[in-house]
Amino acid sequence: MGVLGPVPLVVLVPLVLLAAALFLQKFRSWLTSMRTAIWLLVAMAAISMIGALVGQRLPLEAYTERYGDAFGLFLFRSGLTNVFRTWYFAQLGALVVVSTVMCTFRRIVRLVRRPGRRLSATGSLLTHLSIAVIAAAGLVTALAGFKYPAPRYLEAGDMIEVPEGGFSIRVDAARTEFTEDGSLSEYLTDVTVFENGVEVLKRRIEVNHPLNHRGIGVYQYEMLPSSRSIRRAFIGVVVPVPEGAPLHRDITAAPGETVEIEGTDLSLKVLEFLADFTYDIETGTAGLASIRHDNPAVLVELLEAGELVVERWFFMGRHAGHRDDSDLPCRIFFLDYIPDFDNGLTRFEYARQPGTPLLFAGLGILSLGLCLTLWTKRPQGVA
Amino acid sequence: MGTRPDMIFFWVALWSYLAATVGACIYAGTRTPIVRSIVYVITLAGLTSQTVALGVRWAASGHPPVTGPFDYMLLLSWAAVLAFIVMWRMKGLELLTAFAAPVGVLGMGVASLFPSRIEQQLIPALQSYWLWIHVSLAALAEAAFAVSFVAAVMYMIGDWRGWERLPDKETLDMVTYRAIGVGFPLFTIGALLAGAIWANSAWGAPWSWDPKETSSLIVWLVYAIYLHARFVKGWRGVGAARLAVLGFLVTLFTVLGSRFLGGLHSYGA
Numbered sequence: 251m252g253v254l255g256p257v258p259l260v261v262l263v264p265l266v267l268l269a270a271a272l273f274l275q276k277f278r279s280w281l282t283s284m285r286t287a288i289w290l291l292v293a294m295a296a297i298s299m300i301g302a303l304v305g306q307r308l309p310l311e312a313y314t315e316r317y318g319d320a321f322g323l324f325l326f327r328s329g330l331t332n333v334f335r336t337w338y339f340a341q342l343g344a345l346v347v348v349s350t351v352m353c354t355f356r357r358i359v360r361l362v363r364r365p366g367r368r369l370s371a372t373g374s375l376l377t378h379l380s381i382a383v384i385a386a387a388g389l390v391t392a393l394a395g396f397k398y399p400a401p402r403y404l405e406a407g408d409m410i411e412v413p414e415g416g417f418s419i420r421v422d423a424a425r426t427e428f429t430e431d432g433s434l435s436e437y438l439t440d441v442t443v444f445e446n447g448v449e450v451l452k453r454r455i456e457v458n459h460p461l462n463h464r465g466i467g468v469y470q471y472e473m474l475p476s477s478r479s480i481r482r483a484f485i486g487v488v489v490p491v492p493e494g495a496p497l498h499r500d501i502t503a504a505p506g507e508t509v510e511i512e513g514t515d516l517s518l519k520v521l522e523f524l525a526d527f528t529y530d531i532e533t534g535t536a537g538l539a540s541i542r543h544d545n546p547a548v549l550v551e552l553l554e555a556g557e558l559v560v561e562r563w564f565f566m567g568r569h570a571g572h573r574d575d576s577d578l579p580c581r582i583f584f585l586d587y588i589p590d591f592d593n594g595l596t597r598f599e600y601a602r603q604p605g606t607p608l609l610f611a612g613l614g615i616l617s618l619g620l621c622l623t624l625w626t627k628r629p630q631g632v633a
Numbered sequence: 634m635g636t637r638p639d640m641i642f643f644w645v646a647l648w649s650y651l652a653a654t655v656g657a658c659i660y661a662g663t664r665t666p667i668v669r670s671i672v673y674v675i676t677l678a679g680l681t682s683q684t685v686a687l688g689v690r691w692a693a694s695g696h697p698p699v700t701g702p703f704d705y706m707l708l709l710s711w712a713a714v715l716a717f718i719v720m721w722r723m724k725g726l727e728l729l730t731a732f733a734a735p736v737g738v739l740g741m742g743v744a745s746l747f748p749s750r751i752e753q754q755l756i757p758a759l760q761s762y763w764l765w766i767h768v769s770l771a772a773l774a775e776a777a778f779a780v781s782f783v784a785a786v787m788y789m790i791g792d793w794r795g796w797e798r799l800p801d802k803e804t805l806d807m808v809t810y811r812a813i814g815v816g817f818p819l820f821t822i823g824a825l826l827a828g829a830i831w832a833n834s835a836w837g838a839p840w841s842w843d844p845k846e847t848s849s850l851i852v853w854l855v856y857a858i859y860l861h862a863r864f865v866k867g868w869r870g871v872g873a874a875r876l877a878v879l880g881f882l883v884t885l886f887t888v889l890g891s892r893f894l895g896g897l898h899s900y901g902a
Contacts, residue, residue: 284865288858295854302847302894334842374864388840397837433754457757458835469837470757601837609839613826620818624860 281345282352290346297342301333347385354378373622376615383612391605399471403541403595409444412600415466417445422452424596426473437473439596455598471599475589477525477541480505483548485564486583489514500585508553515555516580522549523587527563536563541595548584639693640749642686643707647741649679650714653734660731661798669731673721676734680718683711683737693751699768700759702892703747708769709888710740712776716812720780725804729784736779743889763831770823775884777816778856782881784808785874792871806869809877817856824849836897844894848887855880 280286304325305312313331314322329336357375361368396414404410404421411418422440429435439455443463453461461468482504489497489511503509503520510517527547528539539545546566552559562575564584575581656672659665687707690698698704717733720726755764784805791799799805828846829839840846859876862868892899 284861287865288862291854291858291861295851295858298847298851298854301842302844302851302890305895306842391838429754431754433752434756435754436757436760458761458831460834460837467837469835599837603833603838606833606839610826610830613821613829617818617822617826620821624814624818 278352281349282356287349287353290342290349293342294346297333297339300330304330304333306334307332343385343388347382350378350381354382369626370623373619373624373626376619377623378619380612380616380619383615384609387605387607387609387612389605390608391603395601395603395605397599397601397603400598400600403472403474403597405476405595406593410598412463412466412468414602415464415600417443417450417463419443419461419468419598421596424473424594426475426591426594428591437470437596439470439473439598441468460601465602465604467601467603469599469601470596472597474541474595474597475525475543475591476593477538477543477595478523479590479593480523480548481588481590483520483523483584484586485518485520485548485550486585487511487516487518488581488583489516489579511580514580516559517553517556518582519551519553520548521551521561523547524549524563527565543589546584546587548587550582550584552578552580552582554579637689637749637751639686639689639751642682642689643741643745643749646679646683646686647738647745649675649682650734650737650741653679654738657731657734661728664728664798669727672731672734676714676737677718679734679737680711680714683707683714683741687711690751694753696755697765697769699765699772700752700755701747702889703744703749705768705772705888706740706744706747709772709775709779710737710744712773713737713740713779716776716780717783720808725800726808728798728800729787729805729808732783732787736783740779758835761831761835763827763834767823767827767831770819770827774816774820774823775888777812777819778852778881778884781809781812781816781877784812785877785881788874789871789878792874806873809874810863810869813856813859813877813880817853817860820849820853820856825853832897841897843896843898844890845887845896845898848883848890852880852883852887855883 305316308331310322310326313325316322317325325331329338333339354375357371357378361371361375400410402410404424406421406423409418409420420442422442424439425437426434427436427438437457441453441455441461442449443451443453443461451463455461455468455470457470460470482502484500484502487497487499487501489499491497497513499511499513501509501511501518503518505520505523508517508519522536524536524538524547525541525543525545526539527536527545529536536547536549547563549561549563551561560578562578562582564582566584566586653672653675656668656675660668660672687698690704690707699708714733714737717730717736721730721733723730787799788802788805788809791802791805796802828849832841832846833839855876859873859880862876863873
């Protein structure tokens with residue numbers, strides 16, 4: 251470079267600038283051409299099709315199981331399993347937006363120069379403008395938004411801090427409602443919102459009716475029946491009869507209710523319920539392995555002529571009948587139960603989507619633009 | 634299917650459309666005006682019966698019949714047949730409108746594959762007035778796309794086998810374009826805008842790249858390509874017809890695909 255000296259630089263710089271200007275002009279005309287716009291839309295549709303057909307954001311095992319090891323791994327590594335967050339989809343989106351914005355400017359100029367066909371031309375302009383607004387909305391949400399479920403289930407009395415919200419929520423009640431014919435009708439969670447330990451409002455959160463507070467949406471995400479209480483238990487009792495057929499009795503009992511077994515001097519009372527029974531050998535206590543109803547058990551008190559015979563856990567499902575209960579005056583089977591939906595376990599989802607108002611505005615402008623473009627008279631085949 | 638009143642009217646409608654389809658085929662061969670009149674009467678009888686079936690289901694459930702694939706296909710095919718009936722007297726469209734019934738047969742045939750039970754109680758996620766705005770507008774839009782599909786298929790048949798027995802190619806091209814022109818804004822308002830508003834209140838985000846959302850976007854992109862090419866370059870002919878057919882096939886995938894792909898929209902899958 252030293253040999254070239256300052257003179258060639260004087261020549262080089264304008265040449266580089268000229269080349270850059272020519273390239274930009276070419277790039278601009280490429281970007282604003284109809285052919286480019288169509289190919290960009292085709293590419294976007296093709297990638298979206300992959301996104302629709304290939305399940306998105308699943309663990310690697312899900313893909314290898316479904317598509318085999320090699321193809322599953324290829325899908326996972328190529329980003330096709332999270333295709334809407336890949337660099338190439340983002341760049342494609344950016345190209346669509348830049349192309350649309352440039353077309354919009356061209357249309358504004360045309361609209362000013364040719365005042366005829368103002369309604370449909372305005373519609374076309376709005377349609378193109380809306381794409382930029384929708385893209386801006388997506389960008390705002392991508393940069394400052396979030397959406398994820400709460401880490402745990404809550405029951406009445408539980409308190410949880412809302413992340414990045416500056417407030418906390420106490421669950422006052424969580425229940426599932428049903429119609430008379432047993433159809434599910436609603437999930438309801440009554441909450442109290444606290445800021446710095448001070449109660450600020452009371453609200454009910456339902457599906458389709460989230461709590462919106464300080465820019466954060468708190469949504470009803472999941473609901474489970476209570477893992478520690480039930481409405482009723484259905485219990486089968488078989489009482490041996492000397493030199494006769496055993497007595498079979500099916501009884502139903504609410505927790506705490508003493509039920510007499512007809513034809514005998516036996517009675518029983520359901521004391522406790524655990525949805526997923528586990529036993530801690532060290533402490534000698536029964537507890538919950540999880541809140542799911544995977545291993546339901548009831549603690550039953552059996553009485554004979556009013557005297558306590560035994561207090562024992564009985565299991566439903568796969569653990570039923572695995573124990574020797576020959577010391578009891580009857581055999582007891584925990585058959586079924588009505589879950590307690592009035593004291594449920596609720597789980598929230600938190601969302602902050604700051605681009606949403608802009609997105610609605612963009613979609614509104616798009617809809618208006620399309621109606622004006624397509625539903626007002628317009629000569630065919632003219633931009 | 635039982636003997637519920639809605640199903641009696643459903644089957645009456647379906648058999649009427651089947652009879653009208655046979656009539657339409659005879660009309661395509663003979664071009665006898667009386668045959669077309671008979672096809673019209675039978676199609677209208679089918680449409681009336683289908684309307685009653687929808688009404689009975691609405692009355693019995695207490696909400697618009699727009700939930701579940703059975704109701705949706707019933708509504709979609711009803712709207713498509715209605716669109717053809719509206720166009721019945723238009724000059725040059727005699728053969729096209731005679732083929733309203735096959736669309737009804739197709740839609741109701743697909744509907745009959747799904748459970749027809751009437752759900753009086755909607756699940757919590759569906760308890761929103763956005764349900765019927767979102768679904769009914771999307772169904773109307775897709776009915777318009779169905780009209781464009783039939784016109785585009787006829788165009789392709791004409792291009793393949795000659796135009797002697799078919800409507801004028803410019804007419805078919807214009808019907809394809811006009812139907813997409815009606816359906817596209819409706820689809821944008823109903824499927825995308827109303828859907829985004831509802832999704833935001835139900836799921837915490839207006840857009841989640843759920844398979845149904847994504848395939849709706851593909852539908853939108855395909856028709857956007859069609860309209861863009863037509864507006865900017867005046868593109869028409871068999872290429873445009875093929876794209877219109879592709880658009881409707883993707884629409885069908887969107888309507889039924891979520892049942893196989895899962896996602897947020899697969900309530901009753």
